[in-house]
Amino acid sequence: MHSLLIDHLSTAVVELNHKLEIEYLNPAAEMLLAVSRRRIYGNDLSAAFREGEESIEALMSAIESGHPFTKREAEIECSNGKKLFCDYTVTPVMGSSNFTESLIIELYPRDRMKRISKEDEIIANHETSKELVRGLAHEIKNPLGGIRGAAQLISRAFTDEALKDYTQVIIEESDRLRDLVDRLLGPRQLPKNKPLNIHKVIERVRQLISVETDNQIKLIRDYDPSIPDLVGDESQLIQALLNITRNAMQALMADDNNQNRTIQIVTRTLRQFTIGSKRHRLVCKLSIIDNGPGIPENILNTLFYPMVSGRADGTGLGLSIAQSVIHQHQGIVECNSEPQHTEFNILIPIETTVQEQEKHL
Structure with a gap:
């Protein structure tokens, strides 16, 4: 098991004995879990990471049954308090007497993929909302310009100052709506880099x-x-x-x-x-x-x-x-x-x- 081949894998690998004590970590697991393997050999799994009582029960079940299993998008907590999202696969290693000697845990971090997926979603949502606002702005600004222009023409025809005040309200509110639409559209000029x-x-x-x-x-x-x-x-x-x-x-x-x-x-x-x-x-x-x-x-x-x-x-x-x-x-x-x-x-x-x-x- 403890071969140079495993040491050079980019996949994080942890080996546990039948008591769920740490027997081995490869360098990738050391980096992922932020632990020193030589300091935690012989300790229980919590010295490397924790996930909860259910995960311990699942590991014990794998030892007893000899059946491998995979868990997706698990949230584990490292010994330093850092939390990781990862997939992991547990594979029992059987001895000569058909007894489970050890468990091999392969950890596949999902944090980076989860972050990239979230960023893609943010970018896609931003583009969608921007296109929606652009279309809405076009539909608002066209009739708004007509309303403002009509109010100006009506104002010129009035001699009564009180009536002109009403048309001025229409003009000012039209300008306020135009400014709101412009703000919705965001920066109108390309960056001056x-x-x-x-x-x-x-x-x-x-x-x-x-x-x-x-x-x-x-x-x-x-x-x-x-x-x-x-x-x-x-x-x-x-x-x-x-x-x-x-x-x-x-x-x-x-x-x-x-x-x-x-x-x-x-x-x-x-x-x-x-x-x-x-x-x-x-x-x-x-x-x-x-x-x-x-x-x-x-x-x-x-x-x-x-x-x-x-x-x-x-x-x-x-x-x-x-x-x-x-x-x-x-x-x-x-x-x-x-x-x-x-x-x-x-x-x-x-x-x-x-x-x-x-x-x-």
Whole structure:
């Protein structure tokens, strides 16, 4: 079993004896489970990972029956507390007396595929909603222009100022609806791309939020200074980050029970990282984390749709526009939320030249 061949497999392999004690891990299993094999040999399985009593019962059943089994999309917890989604196959190894000597567990991580699938879904939903809004905007703006024009003509025919006031209301409301439709469509211009320092963008947003909150929210910076310049439109990126950070700010300010309102801004680089179905050599990851009440579960999956908001007075356009801007930069915005921890992750590829970025537009 403990051969060089198993050691060189990219599949994580764990061997247990009939007492469910760890006999062997190959290097791939060490990396996946973040453990040192020599330190846990002879310990029970929980020294490597845990899944629950049902999984222990299934392993004992496999020892007794000698029948292999496979479990799909299991959530396991490593000894360091890290949670993984994976498929795994359990194969009993029979001895000469037809007795199960050991179990071979092969682990196939699903986290990456699960993330890619989620990103593909976000991108597809964004494209669908964008096309829907474009069609709706066309149907609204055409008659709206006619209504506004007719109101202007009627206003010129009136000599009574009171009647002109009524037509002015029609004109102003038509303009308001037009502006709303324009905001639904998001940025109307292509990004004016040039090399920029992402921390300069963040600092601008941080200053604006500090002024708006009168320093009632603690802003924590955790920057990676080694991040190279990325190619993008500075003003559009400021708007996108401001929309996301302002959402966090408003959630915190509305939480009267929170006496330690905090927004943490973290930047890191990711190498050979896949966004959607495309792999990028280098990606900037920008995380905006708040300790507010969290996003209601009923809107979490539709958060980036236009007109979806968790606040009674919200327009539901801020996050939709932010997603549009980041999408124009070949990136994506993701969100994970639970009470006291809401995290928006903005992923933007770091291209080497403006021309390389413009190929994607």
